[in-house]
Amino acid sequence: MLTDLLLQKLERDAPLPKNRQLYLLLRELILDGTLRAGNRLPTTRELAKDLGLSRNTVMYAFEQLLAEGYVTARTGSGTYVADTRPEDSMRAEGSAKSAGGGPGVGRLSARGARLVGQAGALSVQWGAFVPGVPDVTAFPYRTWTRIQNKVWRRPGPQWLTYGQSGGHEPLRVALADYLKVARSVDCEPGQIVITHGIHQAIDLILCMLSDPGDTAWIEEPGYWGIRNLLNTSGLAVRAIPVDDEGLNPQPDDWNASPRLVFVTPSHQYPTGAVMSLARRRALLEMARQHDAWVVEDDYDSEFRYGGRPLASLQGLDTAGRVLYVGTFSKTVFPSMRMGYLVLPKPLVEPFRVALSELYRAGHQLEQAILADFIAEGHFVAHIRRMRLLYGERRERLLDGIRSELGEGRVLSHDSQAGLHLVLKLDGDDRAATEAARRAGLVVRPLSQYYQDAARARPGLLLGYAGVPEKEIMPALQKLIGAIGADR
Numbered sequence: 151m152l153t154d155l156l157l158q159k160l161e162r163d164a165p166l167p168k169n170r171q172l173y174l175l176l177r178e179l180i181l182d183g184t185l186r187a188g189n190r191l192p193t194t195r196e197l198a199k200d201l202g203l204s205r206n207t208v209m210y211a212f213e214q215l216l217a218e219g220y221v222t223a224r225t226g227s228g229t230y231v232a233d234t235r236p237e238d239s240m241r242a243e244g245s246a247k248s249a250g251g252g253p254g255v256g257r258l259s260a261r262g263a264r265l266v267g268q269a270g271a272l273s274v275q276w277g278a279f280v281p282g283v284p285d286v287t288a289f290p291y292r293t294w295t296r297i298q299n300k301v302w303r304r305p306g307p308q309w310l311t312y313g314q315s316g317g318h319e320p321l322r323v324a325l326a327d328y329l330k331v332a333r334s335v336d337c338e339p340g341q342i343v344i345t346h347g348i349h350q351a352i353d354l355i356l357c358m359l360s361d362p363g364d365t366a367w368i369e370e371p372g373y374w375g376i377r378n379l380l381n382t383s384g385l386a387v388r389a390i391p392v393d394d395e396g397l398n399p400q401p402d403d404w405n406a407s408p409r410l411v412f413v414t415p416s417h418q419y420p421t422g423a424v425m426s427l428a429r430r431r432a433l434l435e436m437a438r439q440h441d442a443w444v445v446e447d448d449y450d451s452e453f454r455y456g457g458r459p460l461a462s463l464q465g466l467d468t469a470g471r472v473l474y475v476g477t478f479s480k481t482v483f484p485s486m487r488m489g490y491l492v493l494p495k496p497l498v499e500p501f502r503v504a505l506s507e508l509y510r511a512g513h514q515l516e517q518a519i520l521a522d523f524i525a526e527g528h529f530v531a532h533i534r535r536m537r538l539l540y541g542e543r544r545e546r547l548l549d550g551i552r553s554e555l556g557e558g559r560v561l562s563h564d565s566q567a568g569l570h571l572v573l574k575l576d577g578d579d580r581a582a583t584e585a586a587r588r589a590g591l592v593v594r595p596l597s598q599y600y601q602d603a604a605r606a607r608p609g610l611l612l613g614y615a616g617v618p619e620k621e622i623m624p625a626l627q628k629l630i631g632a633i634g635a636d637r
């Protein structure tokens with residue numbers, strides 16, 4: 151019977167060598183239970199004869215199975231299928247769970263399965279209209295390479311071993327200067343901890359300042375990536391609606407004292423609203439009264455195309471309640487995975503210890519390159535150049551939307567900032583996203599940004615920063631054709 155099965159499946163003309171085919175077929179029969187633990191395999195001589203293969207071919211397959219532990223050889227008595235399969239009871243439970251949750255989900259923890267179930271990261275990270283991605287092709291890589299070569303000429307051991315937690319000192323000095331001037335952040339270099347992006351900074355904050363079951367507030371709508379991080383950490387996540395003045399909690403909301411409040415005050419993600427001064431002051435005051443921490447996510451506010459630059463919330467805080475997080479993903483490039491955390495002074499030392507304990511610090515060479523890149527003025531110059539470029543692309547997209555779809559189709563409290571805008575829709579934005587994908591365009595449905603589906607408004611996030619100006623109109627027309635939007 152084994153021979154018949156193998157004869158059926160062996161492909162005489164396939165490019166894969168027969169020894170490899172035989173090994174894979176036997177392995178499959180063992181894994182799917184057709185060959186059970188303890189079953190004796192025919193001898194290599196018998197099998198070679200029955201299958202019409204050379205004995206060497208069969209011996210190769212057996213040796214491979216033996217090396218990987220699928221079979222055992224007992225001297226003088228033959229080759230047997232090894233007992234490597236999980237208990238029957240475990241198998242039954244695993245397959246019952248995976249039936250509902252997709253392949254392999256039954257093996258995950260509850261929070262792991264939830265994280266995977268809610269996952270939102272795109273598999274495509276470049277092209278029209280991927281939101282949240284800068285134009286990486288415009289990065290001054292020659293300047294970067296020059297600094298990199300200089301840094302590599304003198305790499306001390308401290309740059310190649312595990313990093314000192316907190317980050318490369320010259321980078322923290324350069325960053326503190328920049329944040330003070332550009333973002334009105336009130337900080338000393340010692341308050342800065344360099345992280346692998348905002349995601350890691352928030353993971354660290356969750357570990358250090360919350361316990362499972364604590365309440366955390368996020369914005370509604372808000373960045374789904376942070377919502378997933380919070381859910382995964384076992385927090386009770388409350389989504390507080392935003393309006394055109396930013397986060398808008400009602401007095402009763404404070405009764406359930408949140409431990410953490412996550413906000414994007416300079417450029418609410420994704421609606422673009424700017425938090426008003428009155429709301430900022432009220433938030434800081436309530437956070438003080440309720441002993442809550444406010445996490446200010448300042449992910450893209452370098453890119454403001456009209457009006458004056460807005461000061462950070464952190465700069466207004468006199469009670470040490472604000473943790474400010476920022477990223478180089480939009481200003482330099484995302485694959486560098488570098489961001490920063492500006493901490494109230496009493497939190498600095500514990501956070502440094504935790505960073506090192508949890509992740510071990512690294513990327514010192516990149517940090518050294520970046521420090522020089524900032525200190526030599528290239529960082530600010532690059533931001534300035536990109537601001538002009540993105541501003542033009544934004545105008546192009548707005549003009550296109552106006553001419554193709556008419557007035558009033560972009561979310562109205564969208565400030566003149568950021569790397570994306572939100573196109574209002576009437577219908578199902580997830581279906582529109584799927585239709586756009588089939589047409590080769592990447593957009594995100596606004597409804598994905600809501601925790602409470604009942605509150606969700608349909609729309610599409612269109613990232614324009616990475617789309618050359620001349621490609622914007624054709625891509626927009628293609629999008630409109632694909633989703634069937636009309637005037």
Ligand SMILES: Cc1ncc(COP(=O)(O)O)c(C=O)c1O
Pocket residue numbers: 282346347348349350373414419447449476477478479484488489
């Ligand atoms: C609001 C917000 N915060 C944080 C991030 C991610 O930052 P990082 O790449 O540093 O993890 C994003 C990414 O788009 C974002 O939109």
